[in-house]
Amino acid sequence: MNIEMIRAARTRLEGHVRRTPLLRSAFLDEIAGRRVWIKPECLQHTGSFKFRGGWSAVSGLNAEARARGVIAFSSGNHAQGVALAALRHGVRAVIVMPSDAPQMKIDNTRAMGAEVVTFDRATEDRDAICARLSADQGLTLIRPYDEPLVIAGQGTCGLEIAEQAAAECITRADVLVCCGGGGFASGIALALQADAPNLRVRTVEPEEFDDMARSLVSGRIERNSRLSGSLCDAIITPQPGAITFPILSQLAGPGLVVTEDEALHAMALAFSRLKLVAEPGGAVALAAALFHPGEIQAEDVIVTMSGGNVDAAVFCLALEKFGG
Amino acid sequence: MNIEMIRAARTRLEGHVRRTPLLRSAFLDEIAGRRVWIKPECLQHTGSFKFRGGWSAVSGLNAEARARGVIAFSSGNHAQGVALAALRHGVRAVIVMPSDAPQMKIDNTRAMGAEVVTFDRATEDRDAICARLSADQGLTLIRPYDEPLVIAGQGTCGLEIAEQAAAECITRADVLVCCGGGGFASGIALALQADAPNLRVRTVEPEEFDDMARSLVSGRIERNSRLSGSLCDAIITPQPGAITFPILSQLAGPGLVVTEDEALHAMALAFSRLKLVAEPGGAVALAAALFHPGEIQAEDVIVTMSGGNVDAAVFCLALEKFGG
Numbered sequence: 001m002n003i004e005m006i007r008a009a010r011t012r013l014e015g016h017v018r019r020t021p022l023l024r025s026a027f028l029d030e031i032a033g034r035r036v037w038i039k040p041e042c043l044q045h046t047g048s049f050k051f052r053g054g055w056s057a058v059s060g061l062n063a064e065a066r067a068r069g070v071i072a073f074s075s076g077n078h079a080q081g082v083a084l085a086a087l088r089h090g091v092r093a094v095i096v097m098p099s100d101a102p103q104m105k106i107d108n109t110r111a112m113g114a115e116v117v118t119f120d121r122a123t124e125d126r127d128a129i130c131a132r133l134s135a136d137q138g139l140t141l142i143r144p145y146d147e148p149l150v151i152a153g154q155g156t157c158g159l160e161i162a163e164q165a166a167a168e169c170i171t172r173a174d175v176l177v178c179c180g181g182g183g184f185a186s187g188i189a190l191a192l193q194a195d196a197p198n199l200r201v202r203t204v205e206p207e208e209f210d211d212m213a214r215s216l217v218s219g220r221i222e223r224n225s226r227l228s229g230s231l232c233d234a235i236i237t238p239q240p241g242a243i244t245f246p247i248l249s250q251l252a253g254p255g256l257v258v259t260e261d262e263a264l265h266a267m268a269l270a271f272s273r274l275k276l277v278a279e280p281g282g283a284v285a286l287a288a289a290l291f292h293p294g295e296i297q298a299e300d301v302i303v304t305m306s307g308g309n310v311d312a313a314v315f316c317l318a319l320e321k322f323g324g
Numbered sequence: 325m326n327i328e329m330i331r332a333a334r335t336r337l338e339g340h341v342r343r344t345p346l347l348r349s350a351f352l353d354e355i356a357g358r359r360v361w362i363k364p365e366c367l368q369h370t371g372s373f374k375f376r377g378g379w380s381a382v383s384g385l386n387a388e389a390r391a392r393g394v395i396a397f398s399s400g401n402h403a404q405g406v407a408l409a410a411l412r413h414g415v416r417a418v419i420v421m422p423s424d425a426p427q428m429k430i431d432n433t434r435a436m437g438a439e440v441v442t443f444d445r446a447t448e449d450r451d452a453i454c455a456r457l458s459a460d461q462g463l464t465l466i467r468p469y470d471e472p473l474v475i476a477g478q479g480t481c482g483l484e485i486a487e488q489a490a491a492e493c494i495t496r497a498d499v500l501v502c503c504g505g506g507g508f509a510s511g512i513a514l515a516l517q518a519d520a521p522n523l524r525v526r527t528v529e530p531e532e533f534d535d536m537a538r539s540l541v542s543g544r545i546e547r548n549s550r551l552s553g554s555l556c557d558a559i560i561t562p563q564p565g566a567i568t569f570p571i572l573s574q575l576a577g578p579g580l581v582v583t584e585d586e587a588l589h590a591m592a593l594a595f596s597r598l599k600l601v602a603e604p605g606g607a608v609a610l611a612a613a614l615f616h617p618g619e620i621q622a623e624d625v626i627v628t629m630s631g632g633n634v635d636a637a638v639f640c641l642a643l644e645k646f647g648g
Contacts, residue, residue: 021345023367027435042599043347111351271639275366275601275632308599312643315595319636 001148001247003194006155006187009052012059013156016088017052018044020157022164022302025273031290035300037170038286039161040276042308046112048234048282049157049184049306050081050144056153057142058085066091071139073126075101077234077307078144083114094139096130102311145183146241154184158191161302165196172198173300176256176285179203179212180235182244184306189251199302203248203255204284206232206263213255215240216248231260231314234281234307256295262287267315268322270305279310280318325472325571327518330479330511333376336383337480340412341376342368344481346488346626349597355614359624361494362610363485364600366632370436372558372606373481373508373630374405374468380477381466382409390415395463397450399425400558401631402468407438418463420454426635469507470565478508482515485626489520496522497624500580500609503527503536504559506568508630513575523626527572527579528609530556530587537579539564540572555584555638558605558631580619586611591639592646594629603634604642 023038041049058070069092072082079095086093095109099118110116119129134141143150161175175192177185182203189201203212209230214222223239230236240248263280266287270278278286285303289296347362365373382394393416396406403419410417419433423442434440443453458465467474489497499516501509506527513525527536533554538546547563554560564572587604590611594602602610609627613620 018345018347021342021367023342040599043345047599268636271601271636275364275371277595277599277601312592312595312640312647316636316640316643319640323636 001151001186001190001243003190005148005152006159006191009056009149009152010156010159013052013055013153016055017156019160020044022168023274027273028269028290032301033293034296036289037168037300037302038274038305039157039302040274040305041157042276042278042282042305046077046080046084047307047309048077048081049154049304050077051084052156053150053153053183054078054081054085054142057147057149058082058089058091060149061140065140068138068140069093070142071096071130071134072142072144073130074144076105077309079105079109079114080112082142083109083112087113094133096126104311145181146243148243151183151187151243153187155187155191157184157304158188159195161188162192162195162199165199165302170300170302172298173302174253174296174298175199175201176204176288176301176303177201178235178282178285178304178306179205179255181237181241182212182248183241184304185252186244186247189247193251201248201252203252204288205235205255205257206230206284207257207259209236210255210257211237212240212248213257215245216252216255219249221245232263232281232284234279234309235284256288256292258284258287258291261321262291264318265322266290267318271319276305277308277310277315278305279307280314282307325475325514325567327514329472329476330483330515333380333473333476334480334483337376337379337477340379341480343484344368346492347598351597352593352614356625357617358620360613361492361624361626362598362629363481363626364629365481366600366602366606366629370401370404370408371631371633372401372405373478373628374401375408376480377474377477377507378402378405378409378466381471381473382406382413382415384473385464389464392462392464393417394466395420395454395458396466396468397454398468400429401633403429403433403438404436406466407433407436411437418457420450428635469505470567472567475507475511475567477511479511479515481508481628482512483519485512486516486519486523489523489626494624496622497626498577498620498622499523499525500528500612500625500627501525502559502606502609502628502630503529503579504605505561505565506536506572507565508628509576510568510571513571517575525572525576527576528612529559529579529581530554530608531581531583533560534579534581535561535563536572537581539569540576540579543573545569556587556605556608558603558633559608580612580616582608582611582615585645586615588642589646590614591642595643596647600629601632601634601639602629603631604638606631
């Protein structure tokens with residue numbers, strides 16, 4: 001991985017991916033005790049930053065691979081990102097999803113033209129299904145984070161942050177990134193190292209699923225003890241990626257960890273103060289900025305709001321619990 | 325009123341007012357049967373387009389008037405727009421609000437540094453209170469819509485729409501504007517007449533509060549029979565303005581009218597498909613595009629989403645009723 005791959009991805013993404021703005025609210029600044037800048041990737045196509053990586057991966061295929069198609073496993077944002085990118089390239093997409101995934105996510109993925117293959121989490125092995133379909137049909141597997149073209153796509157968000165920070169005269173900042181496997185964080189970290197070395201990435205995860213924070217402390221890949229049971233489903237992964245961890249180990253500051261309630265509270269504040277819909281996993285970075293100010297070192301803090309694909313019931317739970 | 329006043333307002337607003345994007349969703353296009361472009365003024369400072377008019381009015385005062393201060397009456401978006409504009413100019417602002425206005429709106433207006441004067445709707449006359457305070461203290465009254473500087477500020481949104489439509493190669497479009505007194509619609513109409521004459525403003529109002537639509541038909545100012553009892557509170561006004569109506573009468577196409585349920589449904593779709601928070605009155609234009617396609621004439625439709633200042637309870641009502 002290097003910055004040239006991210007710059008090449010930006011060229012491929014140009015005109016297809018939304019350049020999201022950098023927003024602020026005086027009310028949020030007051031809670032945080034510093035200037036809080038929000039990069040709302042919930043406004044990205046498909047409702048999350050994952051469309052960047054999906055577009056980067058599909059557009060980076062050669063003609064032969066495009067003709068055969070792509071395959072991805074995901075119950076959520078990555079599936080939609082890959083599906084829409086494939087649709088717009090006229091490339092066949094097969095998405096492997098657990099049969100108990102929310103019907104709306106299955107429907108959305110199908111509506112974007114993808115073929116959905118479901119599997120039983122209890123009795124079937126996702127990786128084996130993907131490997132078999134990929135081998136039988138010549139489909140190129142697009143991994144959700146441990147994939148250079150995907151990381152390069154996510155990194156284009158970092159290039160935008162560097163430019164927007166310069167335009168706002170932000171010279172030093174902690175850049176809080178919602179973190180699952182680390183594709184978004186490592187792409188942004190590489191972009192900032194090149195274009196804005198005084199902006200430093202800090203990963204943010206939910207309590208009990210803080211594999212990246214613990215790995216950054218110990219210096220080696222640590223696993224989560226469980227893989228379900230969080231409202232922050234979009235950023236729950238077994239462990240940091242083999243490609244992403246070394247990048248973050250070198251470039252990122254200490255990881256931050258927030259509670260699920262802090263994420264819900266941040267969602268309610270994004271509703272009332274920014275008029276934006278964030279999903280729980282997409283609100284952890286804002287939660288860290290607002291409720292863990294003592295752990296942030298720079299004068300300015302930039303937070304990614306990584307996605308907005310949330311069910312109405314969960315959204316209203318956040319509003320009921322934390323006003324709005 | 326003329327286009328030069330809008331261009332002058334744009335110069336004063338530059339760097340202070342957010343240039344909101346022009347968004348699209350394939351899901352919404354499919355419902356509407358045509359391309360739907362969304363101008364999300366809910367992302368404007370203070371959560372509505374009213375900040376444009378507030379900034380325009382305050383920045384247009386001479387030094388003497390600034391030193392004395394401004395006064396406005398509003399229970400909602402106009403109050404916040406004027407309050408924040410005054411705060412940032414270092415100008416005193418007095419906002420006259422009904423004593424039964426939602427506490428959050430009163431708190432927000434105070435948090436923006438304004439002095440809030442409350443009155444009893446049943447026994448006191450708002451206009452008389454404003455006139456007295458204005459005369460006693462030399463405060464300049466900033467009317468919510470029948471005020472040239474305010475209309476000029478709202479018109480800057482129309483200049484942006486003209487530029488963004490050209491960039492997207494939109495040659496003909498109906499531009500649906502959420503309409504109360506007509507300040508937003510008339511400002512946009514003047515801007516489009518000058519910069520994009522093939523884009524035509526159409527006002528959109530809620531059922532039973534369709535004074536503008538009826539006035540456009542009859543050719544003279546018609547009143548609403550009642551002034552409360554709508555969730556679309558932000559756009560409920562007694563009648564079209566004396567300045568705004570002649571402009572719209574000349575430049576706007578026939579007005580559209582939607583039901584309250586259609587507005588709530590549009591809010592739910594803005595949540596799920598755009599990740600944006602719209603208030604009921606701010607969602608009527610999207611509702612018209614989605615649910616009244618037969619009344620729209622152009623291939624493309626551009627809708628203003630004029631504000632997002634909605635209580636959690638009303639927002640969740642929309643999501644419960646119309647999925648999400």
